Amino acid sequence: MTFEELNLDPNVLKAVREAGYTQPTPIQSQAIPHALTARDVLGIAQTGTGKTAAFTMPMITLLNKGRARARMPRSLILCPTRELAAQVAENFDTYGKYCKLSKALLIGGVSFGDQDRLIDRGVDVLIATPGRLLDHFERGKLMLTGIEVMVVDEADRMLDMGFIPDIERIFKLTPFTRQTLFFSATMPPEITRLTEEFLSNPVRVEVAPASSTAENVTQRLCRLHPSKKENADREKRDLLVSLLRDQGDALKNAIIFCNRKRDIGAVHKSLDRAGFAVGALHGDLDQSVRTATLDGFRDGSVRLLVASDVAARGLDIPSVSHVINFDVPIHSEDYVHRIGRTGRAGRSGLALTIVLPHEEKHVDKIEKLIEKTLESIDPPGGDAPRPARAPSADPTPEAEPSAERSRPRRSRRAADVKAPATIEAEAEAPAAAEPEAAQVARAAPTPEPQRHVEPRRNDGRRGRGDGRRDRADRGEPVIGFGDHPPAFVMRPVVLPKATRSAAVSESEEADEAA
Known part of the structure; x- marks a missing residue:
């Protein structure tokens, strides 16, 4: 089958030939004839099989006769994403370049003012995402009572993105006499319910099993x-x-x-x-x-x-x-x-x-x-990482340092304690190996003064409280600063006059008593 056999508008056929297409895809050859007779169509096909052209070509042919009115578009195409909507608009530019049809693209991220100016002049084809379309409608800039053909592209994606309530609302704003075309690669049960509610005796065109992938x-x-x-x-x-x-x-x-x-x-x-x-x-x-x-x-x-x-x-x-x-x-x-x-x-x-x-x-x-x-x-x-190997029974040399690091560190004092066998071996070592001065020092070691450490209280403070006497109670001499007292101790202190008089009196009394 060729495009000439599909009864398309001659201007559309001319644009198709210039685009380099000679034969329609299965979804195009089966859906276009039904669309040209104003039947509702439910099209299911794999992605990349030409579903967009399957509804743009018959729409251009049907809309080529007539004229749009201000704020009342003649056809509506709903797309789930901005990119898909822009791509549909490019298809209309490709296949409808020899037809005097106007279009408007209503997507987010674009100024409302520019879109309002297009709608005010009247458009034959309105391509929109559901959210931006309802924004224009609620602002009073758009009426949907003149819709003749309505297309829902990638209907299952509308379901995934949560657009189904918006789709139902938009359907209710359009006249019930419209022609409706549904196209998608998959058809979940929710979309099937939607088509049964808003499509009137649709022709089901399924050129490949739903949710199947291309063999190539x-x-x-x-x-x-x-x-x-x-x-x-x-x-x-x-x-x-x-x-x-x-x-x-x-x-x-x-x-x-x-x-x-x-x-x-x-x-x-x-x-x-x-x-x-x-x-x-x-x-x-x-x-x-x-x-x-x-x-x-x-x-x-x-x-x-x-x-x-x-x-x-x-x-x-x-x-x-x-x-x-x-x-x-x-x-x-x-x-x-x-x-x-x-x-x-x-x-x-x-x-x-x-x-x-x-x-x-x-x-x-x-x-x-x-x-x-x-x-x-x-x-x-x-190059891809593999699961870590289980540790072997015999540790590798690389694993030994980590094992050493895992051991508790010994204290310096504990490391300095020698084993009894080592002490005996050192005592039995020949004294001739030592210098003479060292031997004399060993023979008569100089006794070191023993330091006294005050006992610690149970609450962490030094002093009495654990049953022991301090140094003064044991009669031991108290070691003071000796011959090197700090400077602050030697600093003269000036007493108040009254205190000096009392101190002199006490000194005189002590002398008399002596």
């Missing part, structure tokens, strides 16, 4: 056993660098997915220090930075893109050669979307996932979802 993407696991728990993050980053270098020339570019935003910064710095051209992408970045990073990744100036799951849905970069899961995704459906960034448009790709021991439970869920057992590979070059 090679999937491998690389298990890491950290030496210590506190070293896991660092050793994981080292393993990532080794995996990238081991790919050699086969690595054209790669998207590296992390579960947490704080890990994105650490991985980005690690790869930058390793000499890679790397960029970061997550939801907290300013929109201008996110756009510049994606543009650099597309033109090749950024070779590695460290990203959160904002890059896992609908990001269309055809030439991505590798996808690496630095963290195993907690939700198994996210794995399908992540590895769908490679192997697009029939190309081959490689998806590698680094697995820590506590992430094995997530791997089991992924294998159950995709109904496939993932093959494991060894770390490149044996």
